[in-house]
Amino acid sequence: MEYRKEKIYLWIPVFLTVLLMAFFTYNFCRLRLEWNSFFQIAVKNEADRVKSLVESTVDAGGDPIESLSSYLENSKLLKGIKVEFEGREIVVPGSDFRNDLEKTQINSPPFKLYLFFDTSYQKEINRDILFQFLAGLVINILLLLGIVFSLRLYFYQKLFFDREKHEKERLQSVSIAISSVLHEVKNALSRLNMLAYKVSKESSSKYAGLIQKEVKKLGIFIEEASQINKPIVLNRKTVSLKKLLFDVVSEFSDVAQAKRVKMNVSIGDDIDVFIDRDKFLIVLRNLIKNAIEAVIEKEKNRVVEIAAERSGDLVRIYIKDSGGYLPDELFKPFKTTKEGGFGLGLYNSKRIVKAHGGELKAYVKGGWTVMLIEIPLV
Structure with a gap:
């Protein structure tokens, strides 16, 4: 009102x-x-x-x-x-x-x-009156257009700031709720890690070690999610990009085969990159997982392609799927089209890539959905 x-x-x-x-x-x-x-x-x-x-x-x-x-x-x-x-x-x-x-x-x-x-004098005066009228009319119209434009700009900015304010309030309330959930999850993970440790001591089963490893990864993810508004701290090392990509692709090979998704990997010469391996794995896993999920609904032509190339001082990594579709507000936190999703995957991926001094871009070209990672070599 x-x-x-x-x-x-x-x-x-x-x-x-x-x-x-x-x-x-x-x-x-x-x-x-x-x-x-x-x-x-x-x-x-x-x-x-x-x-x-x-x-x-x-x-x-x-x-x-x-x-x-x-x-x-x-x-x-x-x-x-x-x-x-x-x-x-x-x-x-x-x-x-x-x-x-x-x-x-x-x-x-x-x-x-x-x-x-x-009548020449009469016509001259009439012409002068008409000229003055038209000049004044143009000035008034310009003034009116200026006022309308200013009002339009004002309302646009006000609407933008109101939306931004509501978005911040929404994110704050969601962050509070998620923080409380993450706190309980972290406590549960600590107990689960202790139980896995005891099982590994009492049993020679290889699964106990795998459970500990996965719990540790999940703990790292939970810790990062709880610090979503804080700067990302990187632990960089020189990593073989070719090995990194094949490692992460192998993690999804069983899922892709079960879902009848064809995964093509195209990597030329090996490239050494200076990155935080664990955090970069999060990015690659998110993007490949999203690509597989994007083509599952298709009856045929379920294809995901991963490629990498060096361009000057940059490394470009392409993760493409044949879905050919991008949702709105792609990189906004807590915005998702997936049922049961939190909308943090792409948001967090973009933050990690940006922390490496790179860019994460998304576009549709020739019927392919393309996620492009650009990072500097050093």
Whole structure:
């Protein structure tokens, strides 16, 4: 409700500008009408003077044509006079009919007079009024557009900040809930690790060691998830990229075979990379797991391709799947399209790659969904 009230208040300048434009237009129209009315009054007064001149000249027994010629020489408005007398038309000497003139007829028996008035000054003033009106109208329109653009920008930024605020509040509440869950999970993992240790001491089974190893990995993941808003600390070492990729692909070979997903690995010469192996494994596992899940729903052409290449000082790792689809808000935390997912996999992967000074990009090309990892060699 407050937002709507604020929106109404902010539109007041637009309303006032439109009102000013209407008032401005009204004033110019009124000015033009008043000027034309003034011109017609001037024409009428001039016609009345000519009529009086003719009548006074006739009463005095003089020549009205001569008087009209003398009057015509001194008039700025009157440019020509024609006199009709006993069926004859007499042009008063000094008349000039070359311009666009306004014709007015007056009767002064026994004469009928046709007066021709210069309208060039009237038209010049009208043009000037029109020019001033158009200039003012353009300024008002630009002002109105500026206000509308400013309001649009304001509301866009306000909406963006409101969404960002709500997103932060949502993430904060989710983080609190997840932190409490992770705390209990960490406690349970500690107990499970102790039990696995006891089993390994009392039994020679290889599975006890595997359980300890997996519990340790899960513990590391839980620890990282609990520190999702903290900077990532890397423990870098020189690693063979070829071996790293084949190791992680082998982890998914059974799953891929069971789901009838074909995995193609294309790696040329071996490349040594300076990375945190454990954290980079998290990235690769997340991306390959997502790629396999993306093609499972397809009836055929279930393909995942992994490739790597060196480009200058960069190493590019491509993980492609034939799904050909990317969801919205891909790298945002707690945003997921998977049932039961938390939306942390890609978010955490991007953070890890960025901590290595690289970039994690996603795009669709030629029917393939491509996840591209770019990291510097050193």
